[in-house]
Amino acid sequence: MNVDTVSSESLRSAMVDQLAADHAAKGLTLRPEVEAALRTVPRELFTPGLPLEKAYENEAVLKKMRGDEAISSVSAPFLIAEMLGQAADALDGLAGRNALEIGSGGYNASLLRELVGSAGSVTTVDIDPEVTERAVACLAAAGYDDVTVVCADAEHPVLSGRSYDLIIVTVGSWDIPPAWRDQLTDGGVLVVPLRMFGITKSYALRRHGDRLVSVSHRQCGFVSVQGDGAHEVRYVDIAEGVHLRLDEGQQIDPAVLDGLLTTPREEAWAGLSLPPRTALIDLNLWLATHLTRETGTFVVLTAQKTAIDAGVVAPSWQFGTPATLRDSTLAYRSALRWTDRRFDLGAYAHGADAAAAAGRMVEHMRAWVDAGSPPPVLHVLPAHTPDGDLPDGAVLDKRHSRVVLTFTTEEKGTP
Ligand SMILES: C[S@@+](CC[C@H](N)C(=O)[O-])C[C@H]1O[C@@H](n2cnc3c(N)ncnc32)[C@H](O)[C@@H]1O
Known part of the structure; x- marks a missing residue:
């Protein structure tokens, strides 16, 4: 050797x-x-x-x-x-x-x-x-x-x-x-x-x-x-080093985003006290489906470290944080708030309806924890499947398929 x-x-x-x-x-x-x-x-x-x-x-x-x-x-x-x-x-x-x-x-x-x-x-x-x-x-x-x-x-x-x-x-x-x-x-x-x-x-x-x-x-x-x-992903700059990631076909009005992050920030907290090892991996998709149903516009916020260090944003994850944009209000999942080796989930929001938007986002987080932190189960069906043949859940229509997301505390291998 x-x-x-x-x-x-x-x-x-x-x-x-x-x-x-x-x-x-x-x-x-x-x-x-x-x-x-x-x-x-x-x-x-x-x-x-x-x-x-x-x-x-x-x-x-x-x-x-x-x-x-x-x-x-x-x-x-x-x-x-x-x-x-x-x-x-x-x-x-x-x-x-x-x-x-x-x-x-x-x-x-x-x-x-x-x-x-x-x-x-x-x-x-x-x-x-x-x-x-x-x-x-x-x-x-x-x-x-x-x-x-x-x-x-x-x-x-x-x-x-x-x-x-x-x-x-x-x-x-x-x-x-x-x-x-x-x-x-x-x-x-x-x-x-x-x-x-x-x-x-x-x-x-x-x-x-x-x-x-x-x-x-x-x-x-x-x-x-x-x-x-191939499917296009677009990034829209909303401040120096802060972007919204949009899927192909997703439209937002850039005018409402101009200077939005410099307006006062409202926050809301779920009032939870979770142990350090609590798995949060499935919370973001829960928020995506529930916020899409509620506001119609779910987007993903990404931020460079410089923008986070400068206090422009404090997202839950630099590379992809759930966010919603409704009228002229942007709300996103915040970084965790730690107290005595336990943490709480929160939301930050800017714009006309900021306090209420942050509060609504936090309600969805609390509901996910109350439901037992369920993971998503995906059902992928052909694009021509009629609505009546879909399982109950959030439906995402793609080019070739209809994807249905359900949340259950047990992942199952059978339809
Ligand atoms: C992350 S790399 C694959 C890594 C690899 N499996 C390994 O062992 O490390 C992704 C590859 O997917 C290929 N790719 C992208 N679109 C494709 C397509 N439509 N059909 C086949 N290959 C594709 C790219 O050319 C690229 O080489």
């Missing part, structure tokens, strides 16, 4: 130890077979040119930019580990499964190769020929030359007549094209980073005939899908 091999193994081992600890801190379990795969595949073979230590940092490695926007990367190990865990949990193990990965690079495909074993198969598809050429070379260098690599827009069926037990999408998506459902076996699982109400989460969805129902979800962030399924 030469010096490089030793340091590669020790760096990999330290990275996986950290991933296991991070899973535990989130209340998740790193499945033994996922852990074994992560301990086996040398990540540096998929990040050529990068110093060895960098290959084992728990971060995405950017591979390609278009202007300011990243369009291809080797995904962060924690995201890959969580998504493979979602897939393995949903399918009760991946051995012998046929898997399709959408968005290539080679690293995740090799982990999948380890997980499905010799009785299974792995196909990976990418829209970008530079990416597929690199993936082929890296996979060969790592000894995984039995992965099928295809260059195509995965919006459409990839290899005619083939179906998969697992489709794992490693690119941020706004919709679920029919091809993804149709290429799944019945009972098969789609793991996909899906954006709803401007909030992206990785969902594991099981196919039941013409519909998909979520069985788990995780926090995540990804580069956006390209090709026929």
Whole structure:
């Protein structure tokens, strides 16, 4: 064993130890077979040119930019580990499964190769020929030359007549094209980073005939899908370093936002006293559905650290905080308020109706906690499904699908 091999193994081992600890801190379990795969595949073979230590940092490695926007990367190990865990949990193990990965690079495909074993198969598809050429070379260098690599827009069926037990999408998506459902076996699982109400989460969805129902979800962030399924995200500046993130087609009147954050700030608090480890992961989608129903305009506020440090805004999360804009009033979820190692949930608002808007937002937070902090369950049905055939819940119409969000304290695998 030469010096490089030793340091590669020790760096990999330290990275996986950290991933296991991070899973535990989130209340998740790193499945033994996922852990074994992560301990086996040398990540540096998929990040050529990068110093060895960098290959084992728990971060995405950017591979390609278009202007300011990243369009291809080797995904962060924690995201890959969580998504493979979602897939393995949903399918009760991946051995012998046929898997399709959408968005290539080679690293995740090799982990999948380890997980499905010799009785299974792995196909990976990418829209970008530079990416597929690199993936082929890296996979060969790592000894995984039995992965099928295809260059195509995965919006459409990839290899005619083939179906998969697992489709794992490693690119941020706004919709679920029919091809993804149709290429799944019945009972098969789609793991996909899906954006709803401007909030992206990785969902594991099981196919039941013409519909998909979520069985788990995780926090995540990804580069956006390209090709026929591309969907625009717009940012509107509302102050120096503060933006509203809008989905394609979402319209707001920029005139009402001019100087709004310099007007007096009203606040409201839920009056809760929650312990530090309370999971808030599902509160934002609850707010998104309830505020959309109430105000019609749900938006996501993002802020640079400089704007937060300067006190311009104090959002719950710099990279995506639920907000509403009604007439000339903007309300958003505030940073937590800590007292004696417990915290409370609050809202800040600016504009004509600020005090009432902050109060209404806080009512929804209290209702979520009172309901037992339920997670969302997603039902994805074809776009032509009549209203009467939809489950009860908040309906989001996309290009190819009708997505219904329900909230229940138990995620279920059946419709
Ligand atoms: C985050 S990278 C994939 C990372 C990779 N799975 C790994 O092992 O690290 C996302 C990839 O999705 C690809 N992509 C974007 N839109 C696509 C589409 N419509 N069809 C196939 N690939 C697409 C991009 O070219 C990019 O290389």
